[in-house]
Amino acid sequence: MKRLNLCAFGSFLLKFFLTSTVALIIYYIVNLVGKMSLYGLLKAEPAEFWGFTFLFIAIEFVLFWVGIIIVYINCKQLGIKLRALGIIFGLVPIVHLILLFKIISTADFEVKVEKAKIKLNKRRESEEICKTKYPILMVHGVFFRDFTHFNYWGRIPEELKKNGATIFYGEHNSASSVKDSAEQLVKRIEDIKKETGCEKVNVIAHSKGGLDMRYAISMLGIKDSVASLTTINTPHRGCEFADYLLSKIPEKQKEAVAKAYNAGAKKLGDVNPDFISAVTDLTHSACEKMNEEVKDVEGVYYSSVGSIQSTPVSGRFPLNMSYLLVKHFDGNNDGLVGEKSFPWGSDFTMLKPTGKRGISHGDMIDLNRENFKGFDVREFYVELVSKLKKMGY
Numbered sequence: 001m002k003r004l005n006l007c008a009f010g011s012f013l014l015k016f017f018l019t020s021t022v023a024l025i026i027y028y029i030v031n032l033v034g035k036m037s038l039y040g041l042l043k044a045e046p047a048e049f050w051g052f053t054f055l056f057i058a059i060e061f062v063l064f065w066v067g068i069i070i071v072y073i074n075c076k077q078l079g080i081k082l083r084a085l086g087i088i089f090g091l092v093p094i095v096h097l098i099l100l101f102k103i104i105s106t107a108d109f110e111v112k113v114e115k116a117k118i119k120l121n122k123r124r125e126s127e128e129i130c131k132t133k134y135p136i137l138m139v140h141g142v143f144f145r146d147f148t149h150f151n152y153w154g155r156i157p158e159e160l161k162k163n164g165a166t167i168f169y170g171e172h173n174s175a176s177s178v179k180d181s182a183e184q185l186v187k188r189i190e191d192i193k194k195e196t197g198c199e200k201v202n203v204i205a206h207s208k209g210g211l212d213m214r215y216a217i218s219m220l221g222i223k224d225s226v227a228s229l230t231t232i233n234t235p236h237r238g239c240e241f242a243d244y245l246l247s248k249i250p251e252k253q254k255e256a257v258a259k260a261y262n263a264g265a266k267k268l269g270d271v272n273p274d275f276i277s278a279v280t281d282l283t284h285s286a287c288e289k290m291n292e293e294v295k296d297v298e299g300v301y302y303s304s305v306g307s308i309q310s311t312p313v314s315g316r317f318p319l320n321m322s323y324l325l326v327k328h329f330d331g332n333n334d335g336l337v338g339e340k341s342f343p344w345g346s347d348f349t350m351l352k353p354t355g356k357r358g359i360s361h362g363d364m365i366d367l368n369r370e371n372f373k374g375f376d377v378r379e380f381y382v383e384l385v386s387k388l389k390k391m392g393y
Contacts, residue, residue, distance in 0.1 A: 001118065003074045004111050010070030011107040014100065017063040024056050071103060077110040077371055078103065113371045117378070121162050128164030130385040132393055134200045134227045136160065137192065139170040139185065141207025141365075142278050145268055146171050153206075154366025159378040165385055168192050168201070170209065173270045175261065177277035178208070178290065182216035184271075189216075189225050200227040202393050204384070206365050207337070208282060210234025210304075210344070211290065218294045227393045228301040229345070230384065233334055233364050236304070237341040238287030240329040242279060287341075301393065302345025305384075308332045309358025334361040351375065 072083060086103060089095045140152040146169040151157060157167045172184035189201055203226055205213045210231030217223050246254070258275035265273035280286055296302055309323055323335050330338025342348070351359050354374040362368060366377045 004114050006070055007074040007107050008111045010067045011104050013063050013067030014104050071107050075107045075110055077106050130160050131164030132202055132389045134198055134202050135166040137168045137201045137203045139205035139209035139213055141209050143174050145174045154369050155378055156366050156381045160385055163382055173273055174265050175273045175275045175278040178211050178215050178281045181212035182220055185216045186220045186222050200225055202228045202388055204230045206232040215294055218297055223297040226300050231304045231344055233306055233337055233361050235337045235341045236344045238284035239282055240284045241326050242283045303347035304344040305349045306342025307334050307351040307359035307364055308339050309335055309360050310353040336361040
């Protein structure tokens with residue numbers, strides 16, 4: 001709350017700076033236009049005028065720099081891009097005003113959203129609406145790991161914990177075949193059961209993680225250890241654009257990329273990473289084959305969620321770059337996965353943009369830690385887990 005109060009104070013100083021600057025400009029114009037008798041009372045002697053002007057400029061200088069420094073330090077939503085633009089174009093006329101208005105509105109929106117969220121969580125704290133019968137296992141997608149200081153799931157886990165949830169992470173390879181990833185997840189679930197004494201876990205899996213968990217449940221004998229599987233933007237029917245890319249890229253180039261990735265992934269903790277297998281298992285042809293072999297099992301509640309962007313620019317880099325390519329092969333998509341690939345299980349939720357801003361593959365895991373109008377990703381997961389609790393899971 002202290003950070004938010006400081007952010008609000010910094011924004012106030014910047015707004016006061018803008019208002020008083022306009023007042024100074026009006027005062028200056030009035031003193032230049034001597035024939036305007038209506039403003040005669042505001043006119044001043046030259047020495048008094050310039051003395052007042054220099055004093056006002058000094059005060060304005062302090063107001064701006066104190067305000068901008070406070071906002072830069074305390075406003076998380078500004079991000080690197082807006083901060084950099086503010087520094088680079090800070091002295092460019094008109095542009096600096098546009099950026100200043102953007103910085104102020106961003107700070108104000110963050111304060112509004114975060115304070116409302118604090119109040120909401122405090123009001124329902126005693127209800128523990130996310131305290132499910134079984135702990136939550138959050139399973140990441142491809143090309144990421146569960147790092148200690150950079151959570152794959154952004155601010156979502158902390159929000160769930162504030163509402164009573166017990167959270168664990170998959171801690172499996174960033175890039176492996178579905179089968180190999182599934183084997184790692186089986187071991188992880190067994191470790192969680194030993195650690196907590198729980199009988200089962202509820203799994204929330206993003207992207208390829210959903211395929212990994214389906215395989216683990218159906219093929220590796222842990223169906224009695226999983227109460228529910230909720231897949232988030234998982235390519236259950238694969239990505240046709242992945243088939244195209246793999247067929248067009250020369251083997252030599254694929255091997256070079258795979259070798260470089262596998263070497264880096266090993267240093268970050270992957271055990272025998274396999275870039276090519278991971279990508280291949282995301283193709284439409286591979287998923288079609290998997291769906292023939294891997295069947296849902298009774299006793300596990302399967303549900304799924306999907307989202308789409310509305311335009312290429314409605315997502316953040318790099319998903320704004322891939323949107324058109326995916327759209328050509330897979331239709332409407334989230335920047336990586338086509339909407340026809342999302343549905344799985346007895347309950348499917350499709351999230352569509354309410355305006356120009358889409359909900360990308362990355363937005364669904366709070367990748368950019370970004371607040372935007374039309375979709376509250378943290379509250380979405382709170383409601384999702386709350387539903388599991390109501391269902392007895």
